Amino acid sequence: MTKYILGAAVSALALAATAAHADQPATAAHADQPATPATASSTTAKPTYGSYGFDESGMDMSVKPGDDFYDYANGTWAKNTPIPADKSNYGAFNILDDLSRERTKGILESAQTDPNSKIGNAYAAYMDKAAVEAKGMAPIKPWLAEISAVKDRAAYAKVAAKAARAGIRGPFRFYVGQDDKDPETYILSMMQGGLGLPDRDYYLDQSEKMAAIRTAYVAHLEKMLTLAGQSDAKARAAALMAFETEIAKVHWTQIDSRDADKTYNKMTLAQLEQAAPGFDFASYYAANNLEPASLLVAQPSAITGEAALIAKAPMQVLKDGLLLSSLHAYADYLPDTVADADFAFYGTTLSGTPEREERWKRGVTFLKESLGEEVGKIYVAKYFPPETKAAMDDLVKNILAAMGRRIDALPWMSDTAKARAHKKLAAFTPKIGYPDKWRDYTGLEIKRDDLLGNAMRSNAFEFDYNIGKLGKPIYRWEWGMTPMEINAYANFGMVEIVFPAAILQPPFFDPKADPAVNYGGIGAVIGHELSHHFDDQGAKYDETGKLNQWWTDQDVANFKALTDKLVKQYDAYEPFPGAHVKGAFTLGENIGDLGGLAVALDAYHASLGGKKAPVIDGMTGDQRFFLGWAQVWRRNYREANLRQRLVTDPHAPSQYRTDIVRNFDAWYDAFKPAPNGKIYLSPENRVKIW
Known part of the structure; x- marks a missing residue:
């Protein structure tokens, strides 16, 4: 199981000393009636942002920290920073992602001049818009014809399996990963699927906003069928929508689907077919040379329900589902008439983004997805200095040591569980920057004049790579992200935390910045990923990566009492009237932040090391630390994007991630918020877990 930090940009220092230290008290200028900070700096090397690593020009000093810490730290930035036309949201992650993509563009343009370069040929094929337009729909017609030729459910199962290998959404999703209860073994895992909208709520929520999206979705399906040269598009679009609505009714919720215990359901293929009659699972898997002795079924009742619906659905509806999924999956490699229509719904209607990205940006994304580590080798050599990796190594050690001290001090955890928690800490594998072993793309055929073929072959190559793990030792060297990603993740089964090279830059990490800002930025990101292994799901995995209850029953009860308080805290956040953050859905990420x-x-x-932190520009060390945290969450959202995230994103919106500070006594000591402040919490209501 893997958890990701929000967005697109992330992200040190000397080894931690053993003694903790309390910073100087807040100055009057930075209590709850703030004044404009002084501009003089005591640092000698200028960081990227501000005088000590924080951009004070982005603050809104008219806002009291105790009313809204996000706006206090970021309000002026938010007011003065428009969202680019090709983005659904914009913030620190996107700024670094833009830099990463510019750098990658330079790598690809250089490679393009070499006719023997695989990445160069792939990028050249993508950038040749004239060739794509000239070919029109011809490249995808054989595949669409194969779908149209399906006559019965046995043939449908085989074509749906072929679609899965091609990266096309079908009735179910499956992949090979670690067996949660036997982490030294790979197993086939299966999940619910079959929806063209992002989540079941889009079909079942009766609000006016969701109803409008459903109307737009049916119109979109009709348009895509028409572009594909299909007849009776209006009626077929309505029929597919009705079918997907029935599927949505049997789907599990996001909250149930993130529960590691509920989603661990091991069965044989025969047991699956008995539990879910109506779909030929044996033929489905055999079409991709799979004969699983056993598999994990994440949402059994949903799979049963979907199989029953497939058994009685008209064949035309089933075929239309695959046809439209194919156009969506490959829209970006087809003429603009198709790509623009796909973007108009998925980009603009769902996320509010006015314009498609420039072609070169989309080309960079394609290379990251198809030949990511081949590009990554060059990226790391050019843009990730060894000293950054060394500094990050030290910082990770500091964070791990701090976590150990916090475990020892926990009042709610038993000594037995604490001993096992220390074993888990000792088992951690931090991965920083880039893989020790790079992927081999020798078997992937890339043609300079075949964009759609390159995309289809790439998807098949990735599918075969994943399926090929069955029966082999665990690929412990493997990464789930490329070095160019602005992100980080925790992998429970591997007992690892992973930080790609591109995130280890300002504002997350800046070697010229004050240490407090770095600890509040990348330090908290490291702590976030580490804390995922001890969140409401990650804590279910032991030091070997096994899904295994290693706490006492009393530990579990104590932990739940604390997490229930955090759920309630986030349930109260309401970005739009009637649209709340889901505290139970975002719980893992909120525990990670806390x-x-x-x-x-x-x-x-x-x-x-026992010394007082210096005051810099009137700011104490703890104030700089919390401002460093706030700065990385600067983000403006388009309304449609934020509404979609409330339904589908397990992370809370950035404002509320920033305001997690309201649970920290040190934040109250640093900024002296008044008790009547909007985010003020009395001491007994401040949540402390890890």
Whole structure:
């Protein structure tokens, strides 16, 4: 199981000293009646942002920290920063992603001049818009004809399997990963699927906003069928929508689908077919040379329900589902008439983005997805200096040590569980920058004049790579992201935390910035990913990566009492009237933020070696730490994008991630918020977990 940090950009220092240290009290200028900070800096090397690593020009000093810490730290930036026309949201992650893509563009343009370069030929094929337009729909017609030729459900199962290998959404999703209860073994995992909209709520929520999206979706299906040269498009679009609505009714919710215990359902193929009659699973898997002795079924009742619906659905509806999924999956490699129509719904209607990205940006994304580590080798050599990796190694050690100290001090955890928690900490594998072993793309055929073929072959290559793990030792060297990603993740089965090269830049990490800002930025990101292994799902996995209850029953009860308080806190957030954050859905990420920031603060204090943190530009060390945290969450959203995230994103919106500080006594000491402040919490209501 893997958890990802939000968005697109992320992200040190000396080894932590053993003694924690409390910073100087807040100055009057930075209590709840803030004044404009002084501009003089005590640092000698100028960081990328501001005088000490934080962009003070983005603050809104008219806002009290105790009313809205996000706006206090970021309000002026938010007011003065438009969202680019090709983006659904914009913030620190996107700024770094833009830089990463510009750098990658340079790599690909250079490679393009070499006729023997695989990445160069792939990029050249993508950039040859004239060739794509000239070919029209011809490249995809054989595949669409294969779908149209399906006559019965046995043939449908085989074509649906072929679609899965081609990266096309079908009735079910499956992949090979670690067996949660036997992490030294790979197993086939299967999940619910079959929806063209992002989540079941889009079909079942009766609000006016969702109803409008459903109307637009049916119109979109009709248009795509028409572009594909299909007849009776209006009636067929309505029939497919009706079928998907029935599928949505049997789908599990996001909250149930993130429960590691509920989604662990091991069965044989024969048991699956008995539990879900109406679909030929044996033929489905055999079409991709799979004969699984056993598999994990994440949502059994949904699979049963979907199979029953497939058994009685008209064949035309089933075929139209695959046809439209194919056009969506490959729209970006087809003429603009198709690509623009696909973007008009998925980009603009669903996310509010006015314009498609420039072609070169989309080309960079395609290369990252198809030949990511081949590009990554060059990227790392050019843009990731060894000293950054070394500094990050030290910072990770500091955070791990701080987590160990926090575990020892927990009042709610038994000594037995604490001993196992330390074993888990000792088992961690941090991965920083790039893989130790790079992927081999020798078997992937790339043609300079065949964009759609390159995309289809790439998807098949990735599928075969994944399926090829069955029966082999665990690929412990493997990465789930490329070095160019602005992100980070935690992998429970591997007991690892992973930080790609491109995230290790300002504002997350800046070697010229004050340590407090770095600890509040990348330090808290490290702590976030570490804390995922101890969140409401990650804590179910032991030091070997096995899904295994290693706490006492009383530990579990104590933990739930604390997490219930955090759920309630986030349930109260309401970005739009009637549209709330789902505290249970976002719980894992909120625990990650709460625990990550706590661990990073402890590590920062320990790094001071018993000395007082200096005051810089009137800011104490703890104030700079919390501002560093707030700065990385600067983000403006388009309304449609934020509404979609409330339904589909397990992360809370950035404003509420910033305001997690309201649970920290050190934040109250630093900024002296008034008790009547909007985000003020009395001491007994502040949530402390890790």
